[in-house]
Amino acid sequence: MTNYEDKIQTLENQLTQTRTLLGNTVDTLQEERRLSATTKNKVTGGYYMMSRSAEKNLRALQKTNNNASLMFSVIRENMQIGTNAVTISNEALSKILGISKRTVIRASKFLKDHQYVQVVKIGTTNTYVVNERIAFAGSVGQRKAVFSSTVVAHESEQDEGWENVTKLKAIPIIYGDERAIIGSEDLSPPDQKDIDLN
Numbered sequence: 001m002t003n004y005e006d007k008i009q010t011l012e013n014q015l016t017q018t019r020t021l022l023g024n025t026v027d028t029l030q031e032e033r034r035l036s037a038t039t040k041n042k043v044t045g046g047y048y049m050m051s052r053s054a055e056k057n058l059r060a061l062q063k064t065n066n067n068a069s070l071m072f073s074v075i076r077e078n079m080q081i082g083t084n085a086v087t088i089s090n091e092a093l094s095k096i097l098g099i100s101k102r103t104v105i106r107a108s109k110f111l112k113d114h115q116y117v118q119v120v121k122i123g124t125t126n127t128y129v130v131n132e133r134i135a136f137a138g139s140v141g142q143r144k145a146v147f148s149s150t151v152v153a154h155e156s157e158q159d160e161g162w163e164n165v166t167k168l169k170a171i172p173i174i175y176g177d178e179r180a181i182i183g184s185e186d187l188s189p190p191d192q193k194d195i196d197l198n
Helices: 003-039 052-064 066-078 090-097 101-113
Strands: 085-089 117-122 125-130 150-152
Touching (some): 052 066, 066 085, 066 090, 085 090, 090 101, 101 125
Parallel strands (some): 085 150
Antiparallel strands (some): 085 125
């Protein structure tokens, strides 16, 4: 081989390496774009939707009855997707909002009388179902049952404080491709062939 042929061979090798590197970079970039697209609009707690006319009505509610407006905000924040419902006691609402239980009762009556919510009594607790023409979590008309709801329990309602509540025992689950590790058994590091990098 002449010096010229060596240079051509070297350039061809470099070109092959560059193409491989470029291909890997494109693959990595496409994967990053895919991951970014799947997580871009995810918000902790999710979304609920409101119409523009409902927003206008909420401003009127804030002027007319500020406590009912604050209470309606807590209800919307916690309503369950698909049912627009939340179960919460007057005691919990009182603690969350920093208002008396009597004020909560009056605010609840105001929201019910003005059709912001439907109130379903469950003992001394209420389930509030938000009028889906005002706000909804999920698809319009998706509400299934007012008894399927998010339940909000406040620390003040418990017989003992949160720190004194006995923790539940967890039962470990072993899946088909797993095995139990007994005692202080040493484990070898995983072989890179076992790691799924795709």
